[in-house]
Amino acid sequence: MTPVGDALVRAVRDAVAEGEIDVAVPESVVVFGRGRGVFESPVALRLGVDPEVIARRVGGVVAGAGFVRVVLGAGELVEQILRDPDYGVARVPGKAWDEWPRTFDNPGFSVRYAYARACWAGRWARELGVADGPLRAGGLESELVWAMGDVPGRAEQAERERDARPLMFCLERVAGAYHDVHERCPAVPKGDEEPVPGRVGLARAVRVVLGNGLNMIGETPRERI
Numbered sequence: 001m002t003p004v005g006d007a008l009v010r011a012v013r014d015a016v017a018e019g020e021i022d023v024a025v026p027e028s029v030v031v032f033g034r035g036r037g038v039f040e041s042p043v044a045l046r047l048g049v050d051p052e053v054i055a056r057r058v059g060g061v062v063a064g065a066g067f068v069r070v071v072l073g074a075g076e077l078v079e080q081i082l083r084d085p086d087y088g089v090a091r092v093p094g095k096a097w098d099e100w101p102r103t104f105d106n107p108g109f110s111v112r113y114a115y116a117r118a119c120w121a122g123r124w125a126r127e128l129g130v131a132d133g134p135l136r137a138g139g140l141e142s143e144l145v146w147a148m149g150d151v152p153g154r155a156e157q158a159e160r161e162r163d164a165r166p167l168m169f170c171l172e173r174v175a176g177a178y179h180d181v182h183e184r185c186p187a188v189p190k191g192d193e194e195p196v197p198g199r200v201g202l203a204r205a206v207r208v209v210l211g212n213g214l215n216m217i218g219e220t221p222r223e224r225i
Contacts, residue, residue, distance in 0.1 A: 010057075030046075032153060081205040092167055095165070119223040132197065132200040137202075175210065
């Protein structure tokens with residue numbers, strides 16, 4: 001389940017415990033990514049309860065009839081990914097993904113190499129003592145974060161449709177965005193440049209997302225290629 005989904009389930013559970021609503025607490029809820037950190041769920045509509053009750057508890061708003069909308073900043077989403085080692089995990093059918101040819105035009109290589117690059121960035125940062133902090137996301141970093149935010153929904157779609165392709169296409173987008181970030185917004189600064197807070201954590205989040213994604217389609221992620 002997505003971090004937003006977890007928060008919505010907790011909100012329902014708390015509202016039931018405090019007597020504000022009277023429903024069976026769901027094990028999971030449907031969450032739709034609307035892009036750029038916007039997530040919506042029909043949780044209140046499906047439970048037949050006042051959406052304001054749930055929206056208030058998750059810091060969201062009511063959008064449409066029974067939908068609860070939650071907006072996360074890029075830094076917030078990265079922090080949620082880092083707190084959840086199982087981010088986006090679902091039961092996705094295995095799918096072969098050819099590593100060759102080893103070019104960026106081949107998505108099988110691009111995703112594997114992006115995972116390895118994220119691992120390298122983390123190792124370099126530790127070895128060089130690069131400190132981290134809250135993410136100050138620019139345009140490229142934000143696009144990467146929003147791509148990662150779409151992974152749980154695509155994984156759930158892949159599980160529901162018994163077809164790994166929705167997840168694989170999403171992982172390709174994450175990998176492509178991370179290659180741009182790695183080249184133009186590196187976590188480990190070059191020369192006398194000062195490190196930009198949050199970029200090390202962003203690389204760690206990419207490692208979580210792509211590692212989980214590769215595991216879901218039946219691969220063991222490799223830190224070195």
